[in-house]
Amino acid sequence: MIVNFWGQEFKVNIVLGCIGAFLLAIVASMFGFGGGPFMVPLMTVGLGLPMYVVVGSSLLAIFFNTVIGSTRHYQFGNFDLVFFLVMFPAAILAGFIAPQIAKRVSPVWVKRIACIGLLILALNLLGVF
Secondary structure (H helix, E strand, C coil): CEEEECCEEEECCHHHHHHHHHHHHHHHHHHCCCCHHHHHHHHHHHCCCCHHHHHHHHHHHHHHHHHHHHHHHHHCCCCCHHHHHHHHHHHHHHHHHHHHHHHHCCHHHHHHHHHHHHHHHHHHHCCCC
């Protein structure tokens, strides 16, 4: 399959993508973790897509989960409307700006920045700081 994204064409093996996504969904469902950290390598290494396309695709994939999760939290009274109204437009704007930046930066640096961000997040979740 040929994917055209902002004037650039990429050849993608759709069969490999579907089989890989199906298997990752099964494993993620069995063990109770999100498949995002595994979908990104599948799309970059397996399908050969550049990082700026993969990031946008990942955001689209989690969009629906976020909408449903936010709706349920709202129904249970665990929802901060002011925080939502600040973060939602910022996330939409970043979704347009970030691929443009990533397109102009070396893919190695994009991956390094992503690794640093994940490391900071992991350390924060572990209570290190």
